[in-house]
Amino acid sequence: MTPRFNMRSLILNTGATLLLPLLILFSLFLLLRGHDEPGGGFIGGLVAAAAIALKLFAEDYRAARTILRVHPLQLVGVGLVLAAGASLPAILVGENFFTAQWWTLDLPIFGSLKLSTPLIFDIGVYLGVIGTVLTVVFTLAEAEHS
């Protein structure tokens, strides 16, 4: 499968390889700080999707699909399960559907860690956004190839 135009550029290629892990890390950072500060699942997801799209531009469709390992729609599925599932813990403790639940974990070195259903929801959004954006990008890239 050779592209019609040779768009490969050494600079972009190397840059993408270096940037990809950084961007993914940055997207996770955005995701986790999102509860109290600017950031969140949506923006984090966009950054992560952009990282993989960059891989697609630098190399090709196949390379991008390989890093993702799964079909992007499956990511959407996992994201939706998490986001919808985040509504359920409240029911188990007898509160209104979708009420936020908070758990505090005491860890030996880091001090206390606060976990919550909004965090689960946000991770769901994160995965959902990556999946949706990449589905669109891959669909267009696939059409270009064939």
Added chain:
Amino acid sequence: MTSLLAILIGCLYAAAIYMMLRRSVVKLVIGLILLSNAANLLIFTAAGLERGVPPLIEEGQQVIAGTAADPLAQALILTAIVIGFGVLAFAVVLIHRACEVVQTDDMNEMKGTD
């Protein structure tokens, strides 16, 4: 400021409708993009403009002192932007496919189902 924005919104709506009435499907998509932006700007304006007063509650206070920008309207716009983004991404893919299948971007050629 409000009336300026109102005029701008009116222009955006007009431009959107004009683009949607053209024969090219690409212009149709541009029209749709303009339309969703116009609607978002309208919510922003209709909820009332407040300059430089973010809706933040001061340390130790229970309510916002004085007036502040309406955060709900901004939340609405954010949601609408996200939804618009998703739907327009779909529209772009659809039109790309449609142009491939029909081999033209002229709406007049797409009358097979009427």
Added chain:
Amino acid sequence: MDLTLLVALPVILPLLFGAVSLVMLNNHNVQRWLGAIGTASILIAACALLWQCREQGILVLEVGSWPAPFGIVLVADLLAAIMVLLAAITGFATALYSLKTVRKRFERFGYYPLLHLLLAGVNGAFLTGDIFNLYVWFEVLLVASFALLIQGGERAQMEGAIKYVTLNLLSSALFLTAIGLLYGLVGSLNMADIAQRLTQVEDQGMVTVVAMLFLIAFSIKAAAFPLFFWLPASYHTPQVAVSAIFAGLLTKVGVYALYRVFTLIFNAEVEFTHNILLWMAVLTMLTGVLGAAAQFEVRRILSFHIISQIGYMMLGLALYTPLALIGGVFYIMHHIIVKANLFLVAGLIYRLRGSFELKRLGGLYKDHPGLAVLFLIPALSLAGVPPLSGFFAKFILIKAGVEVHAWWAVGIALLVGLLTLYSMIKIWNEAFWKAVPEPAPAIPAPGRNGLLYWITGSLAAMTIAIGIFAEPIYQLAQQAAAQLLNPQLYINAVLGADSL
């Protein structure tokens, strides 16, 4: 278990089932099972919801424990519960029908997850008590319907989809505009709260402007005159199971939104708004049925009839008397089941004869008398022949029209019923009665259609049951209409009795 959880189930169940079947994208068998089990569980939840609604009155769920009017509420009054049940029935029938008819290729592109997502959007739109949330659910169901509509990628589908997508996005943008202006007027999004605050707005002219924007937005979605063109251009292009669920449910979400908004929120200037509704209703009936008369393809005829039927439902809202609203609700109940059924029968015709064109069909009565009966029941019901469900639906509406002396509306409603009968007889004569046309078209190899017969047969049985048990159904519609006519009930349920 908390009762109010029932209100969330019809939304959260399809979302969860859809999500899980998306994860299982490559495992077709799991997807098919999830499709059947998921829709069945929604059906059970919907039955329970309607039952509880009748027992307990309007059920309200404050999502995330945020109190109304600040948080989002899910509200199930009788109309919403009835609509959810109808959606569940249609969804279940379609999912079972899909097991036999949907091609492997489409399953790989996420047919079942989309079906679940569509149902989640539809149920969400029925149950939400928040006007912006209504917009969000509309978009959810639209995106799902876009994707379902173009599965297959044929030219006709693309051409139809462009019109469908454009007009629906235009309507969404108008809807959003109206929400923005309304929020600017009253500063609230909770529908009960809006209804209360609107009475205190000084600029009632502006309220009417916003009402008209909502009217245009929802009537595009409901495919009412004059902006119905997207429907006959697109509904006959996807696979039959998709057509059936679209025909049964999607336009009715628009009708439901009209019912909700124009009984709860914009009920001050009835003379003006509902008069426009009346004109639209009558013209919708007329154009739909005349359009159908000019068509010679089964699905296109049925598509145009959706439009004319929407007119009847709007007529119920437009007349705005207790009896008329009962008629409208009754009509929606009858129509969703009959319409989905007719499309599913059309799918069976296609499986047996390989065509939807009346010219190439024929001899079905001789070869498949069972199918002929299955077609006749919903077809005659659609036309309003007693004692089937359509007769009572039309009868109540026409009686309501006579009561308020809307003679010309009554006359046209009767005429449209007659023309509907003409269309149905046309299909009957061409597809079932006349001999197989020469040269005989290639008949596809007979598959096993037992399940499909059972599904269409069950829906037909429901049509007959609505006709036979018209009395209890009438009472249900009466209770739903009573709630619609007394919006204070809804407001009190959401905001608490001591509001104001």
